[in-house]
Amino acid sequence: MSTPLFIVEEHHEAFIAWAYAFQQGIISGPCQLLHFDDHSDLNTPVFHTSINHLLQQPLQAIRELVYDEMRIDTFILPAAYLGLISDVVWIRQDMPMPLDTLMYIRSFNGDGKKITAGKINPGNNTPGLQLMQYAKIATPGFDTYAIKPNTDILLDIDLDYFSCQEDPYSNNEVIIEITASEYHDFIGNKYHYLRYLVNSIKAVQKNDDFFYIINHFPDSYPSNREVTAVEITKRIDLFAESLQAKGIRPTMITVCKSGHSGFTPPHQVDSILQQVLDKLNGLYDVQLTDVIHTPHPTC
Numbered sequence: 040m041s042t043p044l045f046i047v048e049e050h051h052e053a054f055i056a057w058a059y060a061f062q063q064g065i066i067s068g069p070c071q072l073l074h075f076d077d078h079s080d081l082n083t084p085v086f087h088t089s090i091n092h093l094l095q096q097p098l099q100a101i102r103e104l105v106y107d108e109m110r111i112d113t114f115i116l117p118a119a120y121l122g123l124i125s126d127v128v129w130i131r132q133d134m135p136m137p138l139d140t141l142m143y144i145r146s147f148n149g150d151g152k153k154i155t156a157g158k159i160n161p162g163n164n165t166p167g168l169q170l171m172q173y174a175k176i177a178t179p180g181f182d183t184y185a186i187k188p189n190t191d192i193l194l195d196i197d198l199d200y201f202s203c204q205e206d207p208y209s210n211n212e213v214i215i216e217i218t219a220s221e222y223h224d225f226i227g228n229k230y231h232y233l234r235y236l237v238n239s240i241k242a243v244q245k246n247d248d249f250f251y252i253i254n255h256f257p258d259s260y261p262s263n264r265e266v267t268a269v270e271i272t273k274r275i276d277l278f279a280e281s282l283q284a285k286g287i288r289p290t291m292i293t294v295c296k297s298g299h300s301g302f303t304p305p306h307q308v309d310s311i312l313q314q315v316l317d318k319l320n321g322l323y324d325v326q327l328t329d330v331i332h333t334p335h336p337t338c
Contacts, residue, residue, distance in 0.1 A: 040324070041323075041324045041325065041326040042288075042289060042290070042291065042292060042323045042324060042325050042326065043060065043065060043291045043292070043325075043326055043328045044291070044292040044293075044294065044316075044319065044325040044326065044327050044328065045291070045292070045293045045294070045327075045328055045329070045330065045331070046293075046294050046295075046296065046312075046327070046329075046331075047293060047294070047295050047296070047331055048295075048296055048298065048299055048331065049111045049295065049296075049297060049299055049300055050076075050080055050111045050112070050114065050197055050295040050297065051105055051106075051109040051110060051111050051113070051114040052105065052295070052331050053114060053195060053293040053295060054101075054105050054109060054114040054117065054118055055098070055101060055102055055105055055330055055331060056291070056293050056328075056330055056331070057118055057123055057193065057291075057293075058093070058094055058098065058101045058123075059098055059330045060290075060291050061094055061123060062094070062098065065290065065291055066123070066191050066193070066290055066291060067191070068122050068123040068124070068125075068191075069119075069122055069123065069124055069125030069126075069190075070123060070124055070125065070126075070190060070191040070192065070193045070290065071124075071125065071126040071127075071128065071186065071187045071190045071191070071192050071193070072115065072118075072124050072126065072127045072128065072193045072195055073128050073130065073186075073192060073193065073194050073195060073287070073289070074115070074127060074128065074129045074130065074195045074197075075130045075194075075195065075196045075197065075200040075278065076129065076130075076131065076195070076196075076197035076199065076200050076295075077131060077132070077197065077199045077200055077203040077264060077302070078112060078197070078199070078302070079112075079129050079175065080111070080112045080113070080114065080115050081112070081115055081116060081127070081129075081156070081173075082110070082112045082113045082116075083113065083116055083153075083154050083155055083156055084108070084109060084110070084113035084116070084117060084154055085152060085153045085154070086104075086108050086151070086152045086153075086154075087108060087152070088104065088108070088152070089150055089151035089152055090104070090117055090120070090121065090151045090152075091146075091149075091150075091151035092151075093117075093121060093151075094121055094123075098330065111297075111300060115127060116144055116154050116156055117154060119144050119156075119169060119171045120144045120145070120146065120151075120154055120169055122169070124171065124193070125170070125171060125172065125190070126171065126172040126173075126174075126187055126190070127171060127172070127173050127174070128174045128175075128176065128184065128186075129173075129174070129175040129176070130175075130176055130177075130178060130181050130200075131175070131176075131177060131178070131200070132177070132178050132200065132264075132274070133177050133178070134175055134176055134177035134180075136175075137174075137175060137176050137177065137180065138173070138174065138175050139172075139173070139174040139175075139176075140158055140159075140172075140173055140174075141158070141159045141170060141171075141172055141173075142156055142157060142158055142159060142170070142171045142172075142173045143156065143157060143158075143159055143168040143169065143170060143171075144156045144168070144169040144170075144171055145168055145169060156171075172187075178274075178277070178281075181281055181285075182281055182284065182285070186285060186287065191290040192287060192288070192289045192290055193289065193290065193291060193292075193293070194282075194287070194289035194291070194292045194293070195292075195293045195295075196292070196293070196294045196295065196315060197295040197297055197302070197303070198294070198295065198296055198297055198298075198303040198307075198308060198311045198312060198315065199297045199302040199303040200274075200278075201266075201271050201274045201275060201278075201303075201311050201315075202264070202265050202266045202270075202271050202274075202303065202304055202307050202311065203262065203264035203265060203302060203303065203304075204262045204264070204265055204301050204302055204303070204304050205262040205263060205264050206238075206262070207300060207301025207302055208237075208238060208254055208301070211254055211301065212252065212253065212254050212255045213251075213252075213253040213254060214250050214251070214252055214253075215250060215251045215253070216248060216249065216250050217242070217249050217250060217251055218249065219249055221242075221249070222242050222244060222249035225242040225251075226242055233251070237253050237254060238254055238256075239253065239254050239255060239256060240252070240253050240254075241255065262304070265304050265307075268307070268310065271307065271310070271311055271314070272314065275311070275314045275315060275318055276318075278315075278318070279318035279319075279321070279322060282322060283322060288323075289323070292319060292323075292325065294312070294315060294316070294319075296308050296312060
């Protein structure tokens with residue numbers, strides 16, 4: 040039996056793939072998520088519209104909500120809130136504070152808009168909470184971690200797991216034209232709220248026009264988490280060996296490139312992707328499935 044494999048550009052698009060798989064009967068939920076990533080992606084979202092019945096919506100409506108209201112680090116908890124995921128295992132090359140705990144997930148007043156999560160304790164272990172087992176482990180610990188039996192496995196891989204740019208936003212300069220009143224408000228207010236939302240921001244005047252310049256840095260610095268091509272290959276080999284040794288048979292696979300955001304160093308994306316696809320194709324009978332409408336290399 041073939042294993043559906045979805046390649047996504049940025050990680051919130053994995054939610055679209057999971058929703059598609061649910062609607063097509065590929066997964067029934069709740070599933071165990073094996074999340075190979077340099078980041079947890081467990082930030083809590085706030086939606087403008089309720090997601091309580093999102094999985095019953097047409098896939099196009101789900102796409103629109105994902106692009107409009109999810110970020111690349113807020114897609115996992117909504118999936119758990121909706122019952123697609125019961126266990127999250129986050130695997131990172133190193134993990135300063137390993138953890139294995141039971142968490143709750145709920146929305147404010149059950150409205151499906153403001154999603155919150157936290158550890159279960161006597162104060163919040165109340166009936167009706169959605170529960171999620173959450174583990175975070177370093178790569179060496181994955182070999183001995185016990186995978187939950189008789190549960191569909193969502194194998195989820197971000198290419199920045201193999202090599203990562205720590206702060207790509209510092210390289211993404213953005214210029215936005217603003218009004219004269221906004222310019223003067225910013226210049227005159229040393230506590231303007233935008234000063235706390237981005238790494239760097241300046242307001243400039245050019246003739247009669249005014250602009251915000253965001254994330255302009257004259258110098259660039261190497262990332263401590265970016266590694267060489269040789270080390271990347273070693274990590275990909277170890278990754279594949281671990282999957283094989285543990286006998287992991289995923290129900291579906293998502294592979295995130297993280298190239299537009301820059302968390303995977305752009306000059307390494309294509310090479311890492313092809314190596315990962317080669318390994319997955321050697322382990323499983325993968326079937327490339329496109330619900331995101333982006334070009335993909337051939338497995």
